[in-house]
Amino acid sequence: MPYKIWGDDGASGKDFQRPAFQEMYDEIEKGSIDTMAVKELDRFGRAYLESGMYREEFRKLGVRFISLAKNLDSANGDGDDFTPFREVINEFYLRQYSKKIKAAYKSRGLAEKQTSSFCPYGYYKSPEDKNQWLADSYAADIVRRVFLMTMDGKGPYQICCGLEAEKILTPGEYLAEKGTGRATRFTGWQRWIKNNW
Numbered sequence: 001m002p003y004k005i006w007g008d009d010g011a012s013g014k015d016f017q018r019p020a021f022q023e024m025y026d027e028i029e030k031g032s033i034d035t036m037a038v039k040e041l042d043r044f045g046r047a048y049l050e051s052g053m054y055r056e057e058f059r060k061l062g063v064r065f066i067s068l069a070k071n072l073d074s075a076n077g078d079g080d081d082f083t084p085f086r087e088v089i090n091e092f093y094l095r096q097y098s099k100k101i102k103a104a105y106k107s108r109g110l111a112e113k114q115t116s117s118f119c120p121y122g123y124y125k126s127p128e129d130k131n132q133w134l135a136d137s138y139a140a141d142i143v144r145r146v147f148l149m150t151m152d153g154k155g156p157y158q159i160c161c162g163l164e165a166e167k168i169l170t171p172g173e174y175l176a177e178k179g180t181g182r183a184t185r186f187t188g189w190q191r192w193i194k195n196n197w
Contacts, residue, residue, distance in 0.1 A: 016050050025054075028063055037066040121171040142168060160189040 004027075008018035016022075027033050036058065038044045044067070045051040058065050058074070065074040105115045119125055119133050122143040126132040142163075149159045169177065170189055 016045060016054065028058065028061060031061075033063060035064040035066065037068060039067075040069045041067050041072075121174075139171070139174060163189050 004024075006020040006024045008020040024033070024036075028036070041051070045054070055065055055074070066072065108115050114131055114133065122136055122140040123133040124136045126134050146159055146163075149162065154162070168189075
């Protein structure tokens, strides 16, 4: 029996607009899938109402839903009496976890500590203290040039064309050349400018 695995790495379980989830849902609507299995309910989704809505939609479309860890199988009914409570707890956990992460970032920021494990382009980590960022003279000069071109009224496309015409390494290429990153981290100047400007 053929099967396919979908996964949205790094995406929040609260968001059902995840690309892989939507791709899977399209296949379900086409009638290509008759059984869906997840390891845990919270791997499916952490928004109580939407999780229930999607599972009800699966039932209407004749798709069997299985949660392996909780031993739930829609072929044997909609699960035990605790399923709705588990979903509420999953959503509550997500909210609490989000609050803790925000508090940790705020605390680090107030203590004047870095909130990212990666230095932004233009800096590097001090060899003596990984929490201290030092200016990378080459990359910082490029950042200044991009800023000045922006102040001169140039748009992202013009800036990218200028940098590419001068064959200036993209941030990813520069990090890879230094041996401190991978060339795939940034695909080019357009993406870097879009994400940082």
